[in-house]
Amino acid sequence: MKLEFPVEDISKIRLAHRLTSILTNDGKLYITGTNLKTGFGSDLTEFKQYPQFKNNNTIIQEIDCGKDLFVILTQDNEIWVQGIFNGIKSDKTSVITKIQTGTNLINDLSTYNQIKCCDRYSMFFFQSNSYLTQDLENLLKNGYFSDCNIQDIPVHKILIETRIGKTFDLIKKYLESNCKLNEIQDLLKWIYCDQMINLKRTNEILNHFGIQNAQKTKLLKNDLKQLLFNEQTSDFKLVVKNEDEEEEEEELYIHKFILAARSGLFLNMFQNLEENLQKVKDYSGKSLETIELLISFLYTDELPITADTDQEFIKEEFEDIVEYYQLNPTIPMMDIFEKCFKK
Structure with a gap:
């Protein structure tokens, strides 16, 4: 053959x-x-x-x-x-x-x-959600670190604005004036989980905001990439030691609700911090490169692998980090590595 x-x-x-x-x-x-x-x-x-x-x-x-x-x-x-x-x-x-x-x-x-x-x-x-959407669906249900509401539903302002592309006040006003509660819930299902329960009505609402063909043009992980290490939209800093520079530390700009949704360790950490605390040091002992890869994965379910990446090093690091940060235990990390390395 x-x-x-x-x-x-x-x-x-x-x-x-x-x-x-x-x-x-x-x-x-x-x-x-x-x-x-x-x-x-x-x-x-x-x-x-x-x-x-x-x-x-x-x-x-x-x-x-x-x-x-x-x-x-x-x-x-x-x-x-x-x-x-x-x-x-x-x-x-x-x-x-x-x-x-x-x-x-x-x-x-x-x-x-x-x-x-x-x-x-x-x-x-x-039909099966990704691990990213599974974790964000739980976030929507539990409302961890929400900073606003739509029809008494706790939501996250920056995620709503990033997905819809309009200001939160404008979105909230339109939804509460023109949509039933179940229609708002269906829209939030798309925002957090990339799911359309009511395809026709959800698309009508998205069309009002200028979003056409959302299932092909507005993927959740692509929108979350806009938030990755974004200083303007972040609400917290993670301080990581930079091994390339002695005694130097890097501040990574993150969003508490995303890390809390995806990591049991971050969830417990943020729940027990003082409300006015705006940054915390990472004590995992992992390198800056590894922590950056971890956070990239938490935002997108992908690893930014390049030809220069030491694949064996990253595999060994992540085997430890999955347990340390209490990631979703059902995530088949080896499958994810294989997919990333083949790109």
């Missing part, structure tokens, strides 16, 4: 009846076999790039296949299906179909990051 790409670039392999599909780390899809007519004919003996996505910029994040079914999930939350699916028998297995949300096949709940085929007539989609 001929491979047209290095084996080490493979992200996923999915097998089904007379069909093998491979997804690469850069989101390209290759296929071989005789199960589905994919534009190559019915008997493909070499791996070829899937023709419908070969000459565009589509990035595929998940694939799965069944006996007579092939399903593709793109990074833009588009779902493409080829074959016999969802109880619909069709001889047109060579036709790939884009499935729209809001239909009887898919509901209107935000984004999907897993997709599975059960049998030749069924297709199942699994």
Whole structure:
């Protein structure tokens, strides 16, 4: 069998009846076999790039296949299906179909990051939050370190303003004058968790504030990157020893509510500090580089890995730091390392 790409670039392999599909780390899809007519004919003996996505910029994040079914999930939350699916028998297995949300096949709940085929007539989609959105959802429920309210719901002003792109007073006034409580709660679900419970109404509200196609253009982690080490918006300083300079210390600008949402240690620390205290020293003994990587991860679920990064050093550091800072114990840190290092 001929491979047209290095084996080490493979992200996923999915097998089904007379069909093998491979997804690469850069989101390209290759296929071989005789199960589905994919534009190559019915008997493909070499791996070829899937023709419908070969000459565009589509990035595929998940694939799965069944006996007579092939399903593709793109990074833009588009779902493409080829074959016999969802109880619909069709001889047109060579036709790939884009499935729209809001239909009887898919509901209107935000984004999907897993997709599975059960049998030749069924297709199942699994919606799953990222670890970042899980932690911020808990923050929304508990209201830790909130500094304002909308309809008596404790919220965080800078996060609201960053996500919507307008002043908090303007946002609050419009929502309380024009939206029902459940509509405000649905909007907050998008702000904190990237989820749209009521797709149509939430988009109407966002459109009022000039945000179009929010599910593709306004990702939570991208908005949080604007807050990362931002002196103008931060409400606290974390003092870290700089090992490159003897006796020198660096002050990192942070947001208490983000670190408290993601780290049990920071939550306990901030809850027990005096209210007027504006900075605290980090006593982990970790280097400035490691603490900066940690905070970047807490804001984005990503590590800013470069070609010059000492990967083994960072792995060893983070194995200790995950326990020390009491991060979400369900986070598969090794999976995150692998994804970051492959970028």
